[in-house]
Amino acid sequence: VATPKTVIWTPDPHTKAKHQILSGYLDAYFPIVTKQFSDAGVAFIDAFSGPGEYEDGSDGSPIIALESARASVGGNSTTPLKFIFIEKERDRFDHLADLLTQRTLPATTTIESRHGHCADVLTPLIDELEITNWPMFVNCDGWGVDTPYTLIEAVSRTKRPEVMVTISTQWFMRFADTTEGAAGDKVFGDASWRQVANVPTTEKKRWLVERYRRRLADAGFEFQLTFELVDEMGHPLFLIFGTHSVHGVEKMKDSMWRVDSSSGSRFRDPRDPNQTAFDLSDSEPTLEVLEGQILEHLGRSGVQSLKNLQEFALRETIFKKTHAVKAVTRLETLNKVTAQHAKAYKNYMVTLADPSLF
Ligand SMILES: C[S@@+](CC[C@H](N)C(=O)[O-])C[C@H]1O[C@@H](n2cnc3c(N)ncnc32)[C@H](O)[C@@H]1O
Numbered sequence: 001v002a003t004p005k006t007v008i009w010t011p012d013p014h015t016k017a018k019h020q021i022l023s024g025y026l027d028a029y030f031p032i033v034t035k036q037f038s039d040a041g042v043a044f045i046d047a048f049s050g051p052g053e054y055e056d057g058s059d060g061s062p063i064i065a066l067e068s069a070r071a072s073v074g075g076n077s078t079t080p081l082k083f084i085f086i087e088k089e090r091d092r093f094d095h096l097a098d099l100l101t102q103r104t105l106p107a108t109t110t111i112e113s114r115h116g117h118c119a120d121v122l123t124p125l126i127d128e129l130e131i132t133n134w135p136m137f138v139n140c141d142g143w144g145v146d147t148p149y150t151l152i153e154a155v156s157r158t159k160r161p162e163v164m165v166t167i168s169t170q171w172f173m174r175f176a177d178t179t180e181g182a183a184g185d186k187v188f189g190d191a192s193w194r195q196v197a198n199v200p201t202t203e204k205k206r207w208l209v210e211r212y213r214r215r216l217a218d219a220g221f222e223f224q225l226t227f228e229l230v231d232e233m234g235h236p237l238f239l240i241f242g243t244h245s246v247h248g249v250e251k252m253k254d255s256m257w258r259v260d261s262s263s264g265s266r267f268r269d270p271r272d273p274n275q276t277a278f279d280l281s282d283s284e285p286t287l288e289v290l291e292g293q294i295l296e297h298l299g300r301s302g303v304q305s306l307k308n309l310q311e312f313a314l315r316e317t318i319f320k321k322t323h324a325v326k327a328v329t330r331l332e333t334l335n336k337v338t339a340q341h342a343k344a345y346k347n348y349m350v351t352l353a354d355p356s357l358f
Pocket of ligand 1: 046047048049050053054059060061062086087089090092116117118142146
């Protein structure tokens with residue numbers, strides 16, 4: 001992966017979408033957790049903070065997070081908010097430090113910036129700052145091959161952690177059977193990912209994403225949400241979100257579905273075998289992918305209530321609960337499922353019209 005060497009750089013097309021997702025999520029996250037954990041505090045950790053801005057003048061993730069807290073909570077809360085920024089390149093670290101001194105912070109907000117490798121810095125810092133009982137959102141936005149699994153494990157031991165990890169599957173496909181693959185072992189926490197070398201080419205990407213989800217689950221992140229951003233050149237980038245809270249999954253999806261089409265990225269559900277890319281918008285989402293996933297799910301599991309299908313959509317796909325209702329209604333119109341309308345209409349049972357197809 002060619003990575004920028006300069007202090008600041010031109011953002012790639014994925015960056016805008018990534019930032020819209022982050023700020024949309026934090027706008028919902030900060031007000032909820034500052035209220036819920038008012039007797040403790042709330043931490044936002046940028047393990048790969050970068051310099052804080054881009055060559056085109058747009059904000060980097062540390063500034064986006066501070067701005068989201070200011071706009072969504074401001075001075076309306078007495079809950080301590082701690083922002084932890086870690087950056088390994090000295091010049092980028094200094095650049096961010098300069099930007100931070102220009103900002104006025106609410107009295108409840110503190111910033112801890114550290115120069116160094118997040119793998120070395122973060123775990124002792126969590127102890128030193130005594131924030132193990134605080135909810136924390138940890139942004140692991142490296143170059144796609146650099147979030148150590150040991151860091152994920154350390155974060156998972158705190159009280160209410162959430163992580164968002166950037167993963168570049170291209171690298172893992174390329175280096176699975178080479179000595180450079182050692183960097184991948186650190187990300188997955190073991191060498192199991194290298195089995196990708198034996199997976200058929202068309203399945204590799206999906207397989208790797210599933211493997212990483214599994215590793216987040218192994219670390220204790222009960223819910224994982226993955227989505228793929230695709231730029232104009234077709235380069236994929238995965239964002240994998242891990243949380244203990246199904247509410248967190250819902251809020252992350254809301255944010256993702258608000259990303260505007262001008263972000264230059266399209267989305268793919270990594271679990272869609274047809275790998276359909278589409279734009280996200282709340283008004284007219286493309287639901288064919290979800291319809292296919294629901295049919296497949298019904299084929300595997302038999303009759304399901306609408307509520308279960310909504311849960312399935314929420315937990316197992318990139319779609320929202322509301323999309324499941326629309327998809328089922330359309331499948332019914334297409335005579336692909338039959339819906340047995342029970343008294344509690346909102347929770348009727350759904351079966352495949354022709355189970356022999358699955
Ligand atoms: C993709 S950029 C981060 C962009 C930033 N999150 C944003 O959205 O504005 C990755 C940054 O992580 C830094 N970095 C790479 N490896 C690191 C490590 N092990 N620990 C801390 N920082 C690291 C790089 O120098 C680079 O500035």
